[in-house]
Amino acid sequence: MDRSEATVTTLGEMSSTRRRWPLAALAVSAGTFLASCASNAPQDYFDPAGPNAEKIDTLQRPVFYIAGVVALIVIGAVGYIVFKFKDRGQDIPEQSHGNPKLEIALTILPAIILAGIAVPTVVTVFDLNKQDDTECIINVTGQQWWWEYDYATGECGGVEISQPIVTSGELVIPADTPVLLRVTSRDVIHSYWIPRLNGKRDAVPGRLHTLRMQADEPGIYTGQCTEFCGLSHARMRQAAVALNQADFQTWVDNQLEPYTAPEAGTLAATGEQTFIANCSKCHQVNGIANADGTPVLSDPDLYVVSGVAPNITNLMTRTAIAGWTFDLINEECRDALWTASPDEFGAMYLAGVTPDCFDEAALRDWLRNPPGMKPMYVDPNNLDSTGGKYRGMPMLNLNENQIDELVAYLLERK
């Protein structure tokens, strides 16, 4: 017993002298490590851009530091022991079975650390679930494999929304305004995640979950569906776009602008007919009408498992299509937009897909062969399990002329 106690004192001394300098070095290196993430990938969750993500960041940073330090202490101790007690011909050690006091102490120590982590954790959990202070409600619905946003009428961050707005891919929100997302799904479970604005929340069919969303400054914040949702899970992306109040007002006004049919005789006018003939069964363009003036209404319920297809009334106000996967703008414009300063961002975004920026390759490829770009279980010969319905956009066998017409038509959907 004597000997094992002596051993323990040495260990205690060892650790107290050892602990100081690596700890400092560690804290510094870990700090640089985490801080330097800021300049990197757009979904870096150590780079919060709003108060919700900020709360999480404040909570998790110290936990990461502590975790790192603990790991390094243990690994350091193992390394030291391995070196020190290597078999150099010493005697077989005394067969001591441990030291209960030390063990109890070493059990209580992590318990205390964990209690220290648990308290702020619980506080933050409840904080992030508050709903009463939000100033805008947007319904977010996932389906295979894209997100639909449905803006309820009423006040949204000081801007009046007089009629419902239905859009997809890019969630446009007023900056510096607490927004409440009501998240659900029409088919399988998806998960809505904008890493720089908040953690993720599952979109579960039959359940309505809420998620707070707030961006401090105008800008674009990318995200990704993070609950495995089938074949094209990897190609179900999204972004949140924050605009200042004036820009948000402009955006809302533009979304609610009545439909203007293409000028007669243009390629786009032919395109409108091509659209009605080939696309309008599933895709709605608000206000579009047949030659006789009857409105053209989509009925995706009959053709798609989830029962909806993206509303493309204002397709060219968005920068990507098909689950926000394929860009409508070229790489320079995208980089410029993504890195724009908060002051410039709004104007740049509201300009939409300008002729300078428009990159028609992806859109044309998509119209030519959607399942070729994004796998979607749309083999017309294999729809038994779905009762003949598609789970994504099928191939429409459009010819190049039709594609030209459609592109011309769609370009005017601003």
Added chain:
Amino acid sequence: MAIIERPSAVPATVGAGGTTELVTPSRALGAYRRPVSTTGWKSWLFTVDHKKLGIMYGAVSLFFFLVGGIEALLIRLQLAAPDNTVLSAGLYNEMFTMHATTMVFLFVMPMAAAFANYFLPLQIGARDVAFPRINAVGFWLFLFGGIFLNTSWFLGGAADGGWFMYSPNSSALFSPSHGIDFWVMGLQITGIASLVGAINLIVTVLNMRAPGMKLMNMPVFTWMVLVVQFLLLFAMPVITVALFLLSFQRNFGATFFDVNQGADPLLWQHLFWIFGHPEVYIIILPAFGIISEVLPTFARKPLFGYKFVVFSGAAIGFVGWGVWAHHMFASGLGPVSVAVFSVATMLIAIPTGVKIVNWTLTLWGGKLWFSTAMLFSIGVIVLFTIGGVSGVTHAVAPSDTQQTDTYHIVAHFHYVIVGGAVMGLFAGFYFWWPKMFGQMLSERLGKWNFWLMFFGVNLTFGPMHILGMQGQPRRMVVWPEKLTGDGFFDLAFWNQVASVGSFVIAAGVLLFVINIFYTAKKKVAAPLDPWDARTLEWITSSPPKEHNFDRIPTVHSLDEFFHRKYEEVDTENGPKLVKVKTAEEVLAEEEANADHHIHLPSPSYWPIVLALGFPIIAYGVIFNLLLTIVGTALVLLAIFGWCLEPSVADDSDYDPPAGGDSTKELATLG
């Protein structure tokens, strides 16, 4: 490979005593003579010997390990470059589903079962498990279930819903191929294997310990296996229910996960994770047990705080039931549940931390011998610690809503499972190989094997921390170039590193396979006690005789074998441990006092026949109900035969000993 091929018939030393006290039941009813082969393939197919079954468990698991490993390599090849096209989206989804399923259910669990089967009876001084035939049925169910599951690749595609198989994505509407049916039925079959195995091993530990082997004298490996069996006992029925619900939905039109009917998709998640979280400990605890044997052996001192390690293992087993919802922090449980499960999850870090501390302090003051097994065990301490502390960051629920379903989680659980469980199993291979086969695995190759795997794990899964923190989600067939960023945390670079790392691990595993063949070819006999070991399984020949021990050892202390070899002697410098007996001398003492009439359970046809019925039933459910009838008939036939067959055959069923000293012959035939 020296194996004992012969059922222990009446040893030559029986003399007058043996025959008078026979308690064997009368001959089996019916026309079937029970199998008596002592050599060749029949002796393996119909064996009920826990050691043979252990070896078969090991061989089959190792095979599935390679299968799962190839799946992993394909996944890493696909992810090595942005928008890559090595695998199609559908194939990729099948690949990661089957990689996880194979590694968890067909490698780590059965490999732990292999060690448990082989060494648990030896460690407690028993001659076999409590129910040898049930033991055999467990193995065959595992084998047939695993094969059945993998035939899905050739019959229309494997399961593509992820190993967590969340509803409603797993219903026929969203996954029309038969893959998920194969998955459900395959897991049901291997589930029965786990359940009967659990009952068997618990009874064995509780009832069949050698004299003097109190519970608190049991080796830690046995303890951890015991805890795992209790977890299996109570976790398997929960997943069984979930799987039944799913197959009733997919095959018979039930509505359990049909949201249009008002079903709640979270039901599946709760059922799955109530099983799934204990499953995590089912995976890791056997490895904890193995390194708790290896570290003391090569530190030449007892495990530091044996009681703490045992109790913390049991505590993990208990608390493990109260943390399942930490897999669901983003599922929308509501703040109260999230807070409760978050704190409970932190709680479980305490007993886990205790183990790390105890292993580290076991090394303190030791006389460390860096054998391959020891290196793997130290590797476990280091890698599991990394995985453990990243686990604590996930326990912080708000933080987890950022981390969950990203590569950060993939990094965490691979450090824990590969760095912890798999490295632990490898420690077991190198430690126990001489005991199982009487030959030494090459230590030189072994060290290469260790370092390749150790660096490979860090190279593969270390960068995944970065990938996750940079927002790369899991289960995505492609990651887009536009989201990679640049600079130090460039996703493209770290994805490449991870892919390279996976091939480094593969090289390590390949070396192990080479080592097996190299060892088998070289045929260098292992010393009786190559590691100067401490526990009961070493007080017998290598490989052990079919009846394990000539005399059931009487146990006086923890580390019984060590204390038979070493005694404290007073010298002028105080007391000192001196080796007073060699292992050969200890063994000779036991052999000299061998028990006379040892009657072992006899081989049987029925376990394999019974097990064969189940995949036939399962194929029937998927393709044609007629097959189900055939399978059921086979199962009923097997049960009938089983019931009428005494587990111990008549002496007259054995061929008479082939003259001479048959006790010796027992150990060397084959």
Added chain:
Amino acid sequence: MADIAVHEEDHAHTEHGGYDDHVVHATSTGLSNNKLAMWLFLGSECLLFGGLISTYMLYRGRHEGGPGPSQIFDIPLTSVSSFILLMSSLTMVLAVNSAKRKDDRNTNLWLVVTALLGALFVGGQVYEFTAFYQEGLGFTTSLFGSSFYTLTGFHGVHVTVGVIMLLALVGAITRNRVTGDKAEVVEMVGLYWHFVDVVWVIIFTLVYLIPS
């Protein structure tokens, strides 16, 4: 797997003694391997029924497009069949007692009575299922239907397996094919039988008596 566990017990006893005739040591717990295994198996079964009952409790109120519990349950009828099943536990106890007295004739008698009562219960369940089906509650009709039939069906299968075990045991006793301790074999089947009864008491209370 119940049968396997039960039938294994025929032999394990002998096995254990058989290992070593000179030192016939008792089990460490004092409980026979077979009994211990049966207890463990039943512990596992608790979780199985726990999962099924939870599923039912979650879904019992969800029956759009089909009848709900209050419309179809015939409490008096089910009470009678429940009473029959409870009585079978009593006869099982009598069988175990007879077996302990090594009274084969009475053991067989009570085992047969138990099996008959069990079969009567299963018959009642079949009748009940048919009636419900005719009232419009199919297996696929609603969540309530799926979970009700699954829960009570699983229980029914357990009773049926029990009946088969009882009859097989009668056969084995009659032809003197029971190896090992006969009383213990009867007791093991009894354990299983009582467990199935207790589960039914819980199901009957939760499913039939407590209104949703």
